[in-house]
Amino acid sequence: MTLAEVFHTGITVSDLERSVAFYRDVLGLELVAQWDSAQPYLRAVVGYPDAELRIALLRLPRGSAGASGHHIELLEYRVPRGTRGDARTFNPGNAHVAFMVEDLDAAYAELAARGVRFKSTPVEITHGRNKGAKAVYFLDPDDVTLELIQPAHAAS
């Protein structure tokens, strides 16, 4: 078996409109499609026979520099309705998504001014294979951890 692509990262959200507004309007991803589904095939895949979902699929704008076709899928379960667990990153099973930016200080300033919640100011990576890069963790509306990374070769 050969995996052909790492196609998307799906994130369950509590309010699809709120999360689309964040990923599209604040982070600048492109909304590829949005749909509601209670189809039998979807219920079979997710494993809940009564499932009702609202789904949005986003990706980097096609004209952007990034070659990655990796998508972000946002899923709001209307049924079954879940509850938010402990979001701290040290708990096994929790995930984060990292985005590259050319200028992390500028991105941080812009997002912080828009109210995005960061775990620290930008941190310079001083050791190891990514020495010279910068990184920072921040939070989406459901306290999912996201990361911005400025690669070592980009402008500092």
Place this chain on the structure above:
Amino acid sequence: MTLAEVFHTGITVSDLERSVAFYRDVLGLELVAQWDSAQPYLRAVVGYPDAELRIALLRLPRGSAGASGHHIELLEYRVPRGTRGDARTFNPGNAHVAFMVEDLDAAYAELAARGVRFKSTPVEITHGRNKGAKAVYFLDPDDVTLELIQPAHAAS
């Protein structure tokens, strides 16, 4: 601000060796790098001043068909040590990662024979924009949901 790439999805795991064995030896990803870190910069990024992590970075083999440079980062927190929350996909904050395959029935048969835990048999998508595709959810060693998708244009 423009995001340049969706670089990686990070997953916190309880046992790095066990998870590397799964993602590399069972799913066929390539191990790009593996390292331990209790560096001050890392502690600043993750927001835990006493953090000690073991990290592995994986991606699709470079010779593979996939154009996606999206990486999977596995992180085991030795300190602070967390606990596994409720893994069910309807809980906000839970994530899944979807991989494309050319032949889902073959991939399912191979992985199931190796003991991989699936939520269903392969499901044909009968409605909507992905009509004709197939999908199935399965679990990693920490019960993180993963997905295999066969696109509609591939061999059925």
